Amino acid sequence: MNWQERITSDKKVLLGKPVIKDTRISVEFILERLAAGWSESKILESYPHLKKEDIQVVIAYLNDSFRN
Numbered sequence: 183m184n185w186q187e188r189i190t191s192d193k194k195v196l197l198g199k200p201v202i203k204d205t206r207i208s209v210e211f212i213l214e215r216l217a218a219g220w221s222e223s224k225i226l227e228s229y230p231h232l233k234k235e236d237i238q239v240v241i242a243y244l245n246d247s248f249r250n
Contacts, residue, residue, distance in 0.1 A: 185239040185246065200243065202236045212240045 184198040191200045207229065215225050222237050240248060 183235070183238055183242045188236060188239040189243050193240040202240070204220065205231065205236075205238075208231065209240050209243055212237060213244065 188203050189200050190203050191198050195201055196206060196208055201207060202212075212225065216237075216250070220228075222234065225237060226232055226234065
């Protein structure tokens with residue numbers, strides 16, 4: 183999965199934190215929810231404008247971050 187197409191960073195949005203494209207939801211926020219025990223379905227239910235692929239790209243982004 184190519185996370186570069188779905189995760190962006192702009193100094194004008196959340197101080198440049200990586201966010202899911204066309205949202206103000208940061209990678210950090212999604213990871214915090216997952217770490218707190220939220221399921222993928224709970225995240226998608228709570229933020230209906232997100233897609234399953236958005237959560238998958240967050241995980242792919244994190245994976246690539248550890249490889250570099």
